[in-house]
Each structure stands twice: as structure tokens, then as C-alpha cells.
Amino acid sequence: MPLAFLIPVFSFVACPLIILFQRWLPGRGAPLAILAIGGGFVVWALATIGFLGASPDNPACDVSAITGALTCHFSTDWFTAGVPGNEITDVIHLDWGILIDPLTIVLLGLITFVALGVQLYSLEYMKGDPRFGWYYAWQALFVAAMLTLALADNFLLLYIAWELVGLCSYLLIGFWFEQPGPREAAKKAFVVTRIGDVGLLVGILLLWLNVGSFSMTDAFAAVAAGELSNGVITAVAILLLLGAMGKSAQFPFHVWLPDAMEGPTPVSALIHAATMVIAGVYLVARAYPIFAASPEALLIIAIIGIITALGAATIALVSTDLKRILAYSTVSHLGLMMLSLGAGGWIAAVFHLMAHGFAKALLFLGAGSVMHGVGAHGDVDIRRVGGLRRAMPLTATAFSIGALSLGGIPILSGFWSKDEILLSVSHHLPAIFIVLAFLTAFLSALYMARAMFVVFFGSEGEDSHHAHESPILMTGVLAVLAVLAVGFGWIAFNWPGAFGGFGSFVFYDHAEGFHFNPLIAGLSVLLAVAAFALAWLVYVRRGWSHESLRARFAPVLRVVENRYYVDETYQWVIDRVVLTVSAALAFFDRAVVNDVGINGPGDVVRRVGVALRLHVTGHVYSYALVVALGVIALAIFWWLRSA
Amino acid sequence: MVPLLYFQLLGAALFGIGLYGVLARRSAVLIVLSIELMLNAVNINLIAAASYLNGIGRFDAFDGQIIAIFVITVAAAEVGLAFAIILRMYRNRGTVNVDEINILKW
Numbered sequence: 001m002p003l004a005f006l007i008p009v010f011s012f013v014a015c016p017l018i019i020l021f022q023r024w025l026p027g028r029g030a031p032l033a034i035l036a037i038g039g040g041f042v043v044w045a046l047a048t049i050g051f052l053g054a055s056p057d058n059p060a061c062d063v064s065a066i067t068g069a070l071t072c073h074f075s076t077d078w079f080t081a082g083v084p085g086n087e088i089t090d091v092i093h094l095d096w097g098i099l100i101d102p103l104t105i106v107l108l109g110l111i112t113f114v115a116l117g118v119q120l121y122s123l124e125y126m127k128g129d130p131r132f133g134w135y136y137a138w139q140a141l142f143v144a145a146m147l148t149l150a151l152a153d154n155f156l157l158l159y160i161a162w163e164l165v166g167l168c169s170y171l172l173i174g175f176w177f178e179q180p181g182p183r184e185a186a187k188k189a190f191v192v193t194r195i196g197d198v199g200l201l202v203g204i205l206l207l208w209l210n211v212g213s214f215s216m217t218d219a220f221a222a223v224a225a226g227e228l229s230n231g232v233i234t235a236v237a238i239l240l241l242l243g244a245m246g247k248s249a250q251f252p253f254h255v256w257l258p259d260a261m262e263g264p265t266p267v268s269a270l271i272h273a274a275t276m277v278i279a280g281v282y283l284v285a286r287a288y289p290i291f292a293a294s295p296e297a298l299l300i301i302a303i304i305g306i307i308t309a310l311g312a313a314t315i316a317l318v319s320t321d322l323k324r325i326l327a328y329s330t331v332s333h334l335g336l337m338m339l340s341l342g343a344g345g346w347i348a349a350v351f352h353l354m355a356h357g358f359a360k361a362l363l364f365l366g367a368g369s370v371m372h373g374v375g376a377h378g379d380v381d382i383r384r385v386g387g388l389r390r391a392m393p394l395t396a397t398a399f400s401i402g403a404l405s406l407g408g409i410p411i412l413s414g415f416w417s418k419d420e421i422l423l424s425v426s427h428h429l430p431a432i433f434i435v436l437a438f439l440t441a442f443l444s445a446l447y448m449a450r451a452m453f454v455v456f457f458g459s460e461g462e463d464s465h466h467a468h469e470s471p472i473l474m475t476g477v478l479a480v481l482a483v484l485a486v487g488f489g490w491i492a493f494n495w496p497g498a499f500g501g502f503g504s505f506v507f508y509d510h511a512e513g514f515h516f517n518p519l520i521a522g523l524s525v526l527l528a529v530a531a532f533a534l535a536w537l538v539y540v541r542r543g544w545s546h547e548s549l550r551a552r553f554a555p556v557l558r559v560v561e562n563r564y565y566v567d568e569t570y571q572w573v574i575d576r577v578v579l580t581v582s583a584a585l586a587f588f589d590r591a592v593v594n595d596v597g598i599n600g601p602g603d604v605v606r607r608v609g610v611a612l613r614l615h616v617t618g619h620v621y622s623y624a625l626v627v628a629l630g631v632i633a634l635a636i637f638w639w640l641r642s643a
Numbered sequence: 644m645v646p647l648l649y650f651q652l653l654g655a656a657l658f659g660i661g662l663y664g665v666l667a668r669r670s671a672v673l674i675v676l677s678i679e680l681m682l683n684a685v686n687i688n689l690i691a692a693a694s695y696l697n698g699i700g701r702f703d704a705f706d707g708q709i710i711a712i713f714v715i716t717v718a719a720a721e722v723g724l725a726f727a728i729i730l731r732m733y734r735n736r737g738t739v740n741v742d743e744i745n746i747l748k749w
Contacts, residue, residue, distance in 0.1 A: 618745030620674065623667045 002060070002074045003234035005098050007043050007108060008151065010036040011144035015137050015617040022133030027123075028145030033136040034119045037143055041112040048105050064101070066220045066289045068509050071101040073217065075153055076424035094214060099153035102506040103350060107150045107282060110354055111642040114274035114361045114481075115143040122266045124470065125372060133263070135175060146275035149280060154214040155204040158286075162200065162243070162279060166193050169276050185262035192256040196246015200283075203239025204230070207290075211633050220289040230294065237290050237297035240283060241304075242418035248280025248334045251308040255567055257331055258315075261323035267493055268323060272330040273361035281337045281353055288346060288508055302342025302429055306436050311337030311564060313443035317450065318561045322380040325451045329406065332444060337420055337435065344523035347509035350416035355488055359405040360416055362481035365589055366399035369470040369478065370455060371635025382451065387460040391467035396456040403452040405485040407445035410521075413489030415528070416443075420492070422520050438527060444530040449535030458540045650691030658682035670738040671732065675725045682718045686711045 014036035018029030025032060054061045054072060061072040075097025079300040098104075119139055133480050145164035152158040167190075174186025208214055209223045210232050222228060228236075242251070249257035256278065260269045271277060284291060284301065291297050316328035333356045340349035349369045371380055373392050389396035405412035408419075418441060426434045469475065492502045492514050506540040533625070540550070550557060645716055664677025693707025733739050 620671075620741040620744075621666050621668075624674075628662055628666065 001047045001056065001072060001100060002273055003043060004047040004151065005046070005074070006525075007040040007112065008040045008144040008147035010043075011140040011147070011166050015141040015144065016380065019139040020135055020138065022181055022593060023139070025133070028133035029133065030119070030136045034116070035142040036140055037112060037116050037119055039581050040143075041116050044105075044108045044112050044361045045255055047100065051100055051102075058230060061325045062215075062467075066224045067101065068511075069101045069103070069507060071217075073100075073153060074098050076138040077325055081436050083401060090639065094154070094156065096157050097214060098151040100151070103282075103285060104150055104349065106354060107278075108147060109275045110357045111143065111146050111150065112517065115139070115146075115270060115294075115356060117361065117477045118270045118274075120364070121269075121368070121474050122264070122477075124473045125266050125368055126264060127166075131175070132281055133259065138168055138175070139267075139270070140173045142172060142270065142275055147593040149279055153214060153216060155207065155219070156214040158283075159201060159204055159217075160284075162247070163197065165276055165279055166197065167188060169193075169260070169271055170269040171258045171269075175263055175267065179262075182262040185256075185259040190424070192253050196243045196253055196280075199239045199241075200218075200243025203243065206239060207236050210236075217285070220287075223290050223293050225398055231288060234294040234296050236448075237287075237294045238300065240287055240290065241297060244280035244283045245284070245304065246280070246585050248338065249308075249331050250280070250304050250335065251311060252566060254308060254331045254401040255570065258277050258324050258327040258562060258563075261321075261327050264366060264463060265323065265371060266328070269368065269449070271362035272327070272364055273357040277330060277334055278353055278357065280332060281341070281349065282339050284338070285346060285350055285353075285508075288341070290345075292339070292465040292508075296327070298342045298344070300342070302304050302425075302433060305335045305338030305340070305342055306333070306433055307335070307641065308441070308445070309339060309440045310436050311335075313440050313447065314560050315563050316447040317443055318557060320381055320383055322451060322455060323364070325382070325447055326367060328361050329357075329363075329447060332440060333360070335405070336418070336434045336437070336440065337513050338423040339433070340606075343421075343425045343428040345428070345435070347503045347506060347512055348417065348420035350506055351492060351502050352421055352596055354418035355413035355485075356406065357400045358481055358484040362398060362402035362478060363406065364393055365474070365478055366402060366478075369395040369474050370399075370467075371469050372474065373467045375466060378453075382454045385467075386458045387456070388467055389456040392469045393455075393580060394469060394475040395478065398475070398482040399456060399484045400452050402485050403404055403448040405489075407448040407532060408441055408523055408524055409445075409532070410528075411484050413484070414490045415525070416489035419521050419524055420515065422524055428519060436522065441524055442531050442579065445531035446535055448569075453535050453539040458542075465518065510517070573602045647691055647695045650687060652683045654688035654691070657681070657687065669740050670740055671729045671744075672726075673743055674741065675722060675729065678725075679718060679722065682714055686714055691712070 011033070014029075014033050018025065018032055022029040051070075051072065054070065056063050056070065058072065060074055061070055063069070064071040075095040078094040078096040084091050093475035119136070122135065122139070126132055129135060136432050142165065145161045147167055149158055149161035149165060152161055158307045170186045171188040173189050174182045174184045177186070205212070207219050210228050211219050213219065223233060257272075260271060263271075292300065302591060312328045312335060316325050316332060319325045319328060333352070337349045337356070340346075340352065368382065369392065370385070370388060373395065374380065374385055375389070401412070405414035422434065422437055422441065425437050446547045503514060505511075514573045559565070660676045660678075661681030661684060665674050667679060670676050689707040689711045689738065693705070693711075696707075729739055732744065736744060738744070
């Protein structure tokens with residue numbers, strides 16, 4: 001278990017090796033990256049076995065008084081900085097290490113597994129790309145950074161990994177930078193998440209200022225001991241939340257994620273399922289002792305979560321691009337996770353994180369398979385494809401399983417996790433939240449059903465004539481993920497015997513069994529089935545023309561199809577406010593700083609010089625005259641003195 | 644015996660004429676000639692003073708004469724140099740009028 005730090009190290013080492021030696025490595029270095037993440041997966045499995053066997057007797061492990069979970073901590077010296085005895089820059093000593101608790105274990109499992117699947121899948125999907133080696137180098141770095149993020153035992157290391165994740169997402173979203181779309185999307189993702197990152201950094205520094213340590217354990221202990229004032233805790237929580245909102249694409253920072261699908265589709269799968277966006281949810285879950293100490297922060301999380309969830313679900317319903325539907329679906333489900341965290345449903349949020357991760361990886365890789373099969377590059381317009389289940393039966397089955405799972409059809413994973421979220425929301429938040437959450441669940445089922453039915457069922461579209469099934473490697477990965485999308489949810493139950501269910505292993509504060517409320521479950525099943533039935537009616541049976549539906553809701557539709565004008569609002573703010581302020585600042589810079597401050601003294605010197613140089617005529621006789629007058633003056637002076 | 648004052652007046656007059664020439668003349672050649680005039684005025688002064696100090700027929704101290712010979716030597720060298728410069732100036736600029744040659748500034 002102490003060797004768990006190797007999980008990211010493998011991939012960290014693989015990245016520069018691939019960059020430097022891709023020309024000589026077999027398969028442009030792709031096998032090396034896969035080997036690295038595969039090794040990480042194996043080490044994770046061993047570490048998990050070690051962790052499950054660990055007891056509080058282990059010197060490195062302890063049952064945390066704050067989170068209530070068994071926590072193993074391995075750390076070593078990192079660096080020492082500062083001047084001894086100096087008041088301002090006193091010596092800071094930092095340790096770095098890994099923190100292994102159930103949350104880390106399940107997250108590492110998700111990341112290594114999905115990343116392994118994605119990288120295997122990419123062997124086929126990215127085949128023939130001119131920068132194949134670079135793709136795998138960035139993949140390796142991306143995964144390594146995300147694994148470090150999950151393992152970090154202090155906020156500084158977490159922040160470094162956090163930024164690395166942002167960098168890699170930039171590199172991978174903009175992987176096809178020859179085209180303008182990916183270029184812009186990459187920049188957008190980087191800039192938007194960066195706004196949140198600033199909040200995170202300030203939050204971490206504020207915490208450090210008040211706690212005197214970057215260590216998470218110290219910080220949580222200080223919060224639990226009441227050493228920090230409520231104001232500070234709320235401020236830190238909100239600042240950390242800003243970072244989480246940026247990375248996890250919460251309103252109003254959600255705009256980057258739907259554009260991020262411009263990258264290669266396996267990258268989208270990785271970003272949406274196992275890295276990047278779950279970093280925000282993970283951060284909130286990890287720093288939950290801080291959030292839990294501030295009811296205001298929790299309420300803010302819940303509000304942001306429900307706004308994001310509902311807004312994104314409605315947009316997903318009217319999008320026509322397959323990947324864009326999935327992207328908004330991710331935003332919506334991340335909103336649900338945040339809502340759950342805000343409602344105190346910590347277990348439900350982490351559980352949904354996992355269940356959604358597998359389902360969303362499956363869906364994105366399925367979408368990638370569709371693109372591969374149809375021969376589309378960039379995007380799949382669902383109005384132009386259809387009936388693909390005949391040409392691509394395996395992909396269709398896998399995608400449908402993912403869609404049903406995410407839509408919340410019973411016995412599939414998504415149902416159980418969503419149910420848990422609804423349950424915790426109904427317990428801890430005002431009634432309005434549960435109503436909106438149910439609405440989101442209904443919409444979620446509806447848009448998944450729409451995507452599934454339109455693409456794979458119904459009549460053939462104009463682009464689907466030459467469709468063919470994807471290679472075995474791609475469908476194989478889909479099959480494995482499909483199995484998880486079906487069965488992962490079952491680990492939530494109160495299994496008799498050694499394993500008491502997800503909530504008895506990964507929990508915050510106290511272990512919980514699996515809750516089941518027949519009323520809520522029944523209602524959610526009813527809504528999900530109704531949604532699928534409605535979608536079937538509209539898109540397969542065509543019993544209810546969706547054109548007439550569109551016409552009826554035209555004004556609403558226009559707002560939603562324009563994504564609530566959030567992008568336009570940003571553009572307006574940038575054009576009007578930012579550029580105006582910038583212009584004013586630029587004017588100040590030119591007029592005051594440059595013209596007065598810099599050129600001013602120069603001008604004075606030059607003008608004085610111009611005045612003074614008039615006496616230097618360049619004429620010989622004027623110099624001679626000065627010499628003569630000087631001599632005469634000297635003579636007079638001497639004469640007067642001697643007299 | 645001619646009083647020393649006369650020699651000094653002659654020297655001062657020559658020096659004044661030379662100074663006027665340096666300041667007033669436009670031709671570089673004439674300026675050099677004026678400088679020669681000033682140097683010779685000094686020479687007259689030196690030799691007059693030397694002979695006045697030694698008295699007629701006596702040669703106890705030669706300082707004045709020696710310095711005068713030095714001045715003549717230096718003046719010869721200076722004239723050689725000055726005319727070489729003036730020649731180059733004429734070749735380059737086509738004139739020796741110092742009014743038109745005012746690059747000796749800034």
C-alpha cells in the first residue's frame with residue numbers, strides 16, 4: 001500500500017519517454033502508455049487489497065476522527081524554504097505524500113479503469129493520426145495528473161495536479177489544433193477553468209494563512225477543533241467551491257465543457273467520466289469537513305447544483321449533436337452530484353460519480369464508435385443518422401445500456417445512484433429542490449432516450465448508409481463498460497457478510513446502509529419509464545410529430561436552443577465591460593505610465609539638451625573666441641590677485 | 644638700448660592682430676597664418692625678456708631662447724599638420740571656409 005504512489009508515477013514517467021522516443025518506440029509509444037496505466041491499475045488493485053486488509057493497528061493507518069473512515073497516510077520530506085528567523089519569510093517545511101482512504105480507493109479505481117479502457121479504445125480510434133505518439137503522451141500525463149490529484153495529501157500538491165489536469169485537457173481538447181473549432185474550445189476550457197482555479201488558489205492560501213499548513217489532515221483537524229472562525233471557513237469553502245465549479249463545469253462556468261467535445265472522442269470520454277470534471281466533485285468531497293462546517297456553503301453548492309442540473313438537462317434535450325447532448329448530460333449529472341453534496345448526501349454523490357463515470361465513458365465511447373462507423377469527423381448530427389442498430393448492433397446495445405443506466409431505468413447502476421441522490425435531497429433540503437431534482441431526473445431520461453432512439457432506432461438517416469461496426473478492440477471496451485454500467489449499482493446494497501455495501505465502505509462521518517424509499521423510487525421509475533415511453537412515441541413510432549411539438553414550444557425552445565444565452569452574455573460582458581475597462585486601462589497605461597512616467601523624464605532631458613546645445617555652434621571662430629575670452633579672464637583674475 | 648617695453652608692445656600688437664585674424668578670418672589657411680603670428684608674438688616676448696634679464700653680451704640664462712626655439716619647432720610641426728588637415732578638408736568638402744564647416748559639434 002505504501003507503493004500506491006507508483007500509480008501515477010508510471011504514467012508520469014511514460015509521458016516524457018513517449019515524447020522523446022516516440023519515433024523509435026513500437027506503436028509510437030502507445031503500448032508504453034497503456035502499460036503504464038495498466039501497471040497503475042495493477043498497483044491500485046494490490047493497494048486496494050492491502051487497504052481492505054489494513055487495520056488501525058497499522059502504524060500508517062488510523063480511523064480519522066473527522067471523516068470516520070480508515071485513513072492511511074504515507075509522507076516524506078518535500079522541501080524547506082525561507083530564511084530562519086526572518087519575520088516575513090520564516091522557514092516553511094513541507095511534506096508530501098499520499099492519503100489513502102476509501103474515497104481515494106474508489107476514485108483511483110474509476111480513473112485507472114476508465115483510462116485503461118479509453119487508451120485501448122484509442123488504439124483503433126486514433127489509428128493513423130499523424131500525432132499518434134503525442135496523443136498517448138498527453139493521455140499519460142493527463143491520467144497521471146488526475147491520479148496525483150486523487151492521492152495528494154496536501155493542498156499544494158493537489159493544486160499542482162489540478163493545474164496539470166487543466167493543462168492536459170487544454171492539450172487534448174485542442175489536439176486537432178489545425179482546425180479552428182478545437183483551437184477555440186481548448187482556449188475556452190483553459191480560460192474558463194482558470195477563473196475557478198484562481199478561487200481555489202486563493203482558498204488554499206487563505207487556509208494556509210489560518211492553519212499554517214497545507215496538509216489536508218491538519219486543515220480538517222483545525223476546522224473540526226473550531227480554531228477557525230465561521231467567516232474564514234465559509235470564505236475558504238466558497239473559494240474552493242469556485243475551483244470546483246470551474247473544473248466540474250457548474251453554472252456559470254459550464255460553458256467550456258460542451259465545447260470540449262471538439263477534441264478526439266475518447267478524450268471526451270476521459271474528461272467526462274474519469275478525469276477533469278470529476279476533480280471538482282472530488283475536491284468538494286475531499287474537503288467536505290470544511291464544507292460541512294459551513295451551512296451557507298452547503299446551501300450554495302445545492303443551489304448551484306440544481307441550477308446546473310436543470311438548465312443543462314433542458315439544453316441536452318434540444319441539442320442536435322450527439323456529443324453535445326452527452327456533454328450537457330454530464331453537466332447536468334455533475335450538477336446532481338453537487339446538489340447531493342450540498343444536501344449532505346456525500347455517499348450518494350460519490351456513488352453517482354462512479355456510476356455516472358462508467359455510464360458516461362460508455363456513452364462517449366459509443367458515440368465515438370458511431371462516428372467511426374459513420375465516418376463522421378467532428379460531430380454527429382442526430383438528425384442525419386438513424387437506425388444504426390442494424391449496422392452497428394454491438395455499439396447500439398452498449399450505448400442503449402449506457403443510456404438506460406443514465407436515464408434511471410431500474411436495476412441498472414444509474415437508477416440506484418440517482419435514487420440515493422433524490423433520497424438525500426428529499427431528506428435535507430426544502431421541497432423545491434426535490435421537485436426540481438425529479439424534473440431533472442425526468443429530463444435526463446428523456447434526452448438519453450431521445451439520443452438513443454434517434455441514433456439507433458427509427459428510420460435510417462442520410463449519413464448512415466455506409467455505417468459499419470467498429471473493430472473488436474473498440475466494441476470490447478464498450479462491452480466491459482456496459483457490464484459495469486449494468487452491475488456497478490448493485491454494490492450499493494446491504495450485502496450480507498463481509499461487504500456491507502458501498503455506503504459502509506465509502507462514507508463521510510458514519511457508515512450508512514443502503515436506503516430505499518419506495519415512494520421516491522417508485523416515482524423516479526415512473527418518470528424514467530414515462531420519459532422513455534414518450535421518446536419512443538415521438539421518435540420511433542412518430543405517433544406524435546416532434547415538429548408540431550417544436551412549433552408549440554417555439555419561444556421557449558429558442559431560449560433553450562441558444563443555451564440560455566449564457567455564451568452570448570459572456571461575449572457581451574467581454575465586449576462591453578472587459579474591453580471598456582481594458583481600453584481605459586490601456587489609455588491610462590499609454591497616457592500616464594508611458595507618456596508621463598517613462599517618456600516624461602526623457603523628454604525633459606532632451607529639451608534641456610536642445611537648449612544647451614545652441615552654444616555649440618561648430619564654428620571654429622566661436623570656439624576660438626571662447627578660448628581667447630577665457631585666457632583674458634584668467635589674466636585679469638591673476639592680475640587682480642597679484643595686485 | 645631699446646627699452647623692453649617696446650618689444651612687449653610689439654609682441655602684444657602682433658598677438659592682438661593674430662587673435663583678430665583667428666576670430667575674424669573665414670579661410671582656414673589665414674586662420675593658421677594668424678596662429679603663426681600669435682606664436683611669433685610670443686617668441687618676440689620671450690627673447691626680449693631673456694635678453695633683458697641677461698644684459699647685453701651676457702648669456703647666463705638661455706631659458707627664453709630655448710623656449711622660443713621649441714616654439715618654432717612646434718609651430719613648424721603644427722603648420723605641417725594644419726595644412727595637411729586643410730588639404731584633406733578641401734578635398735572632402737571643396738572649401739576651406741570655416742563657416743561652411745560646422746561639423747565640430749554635439
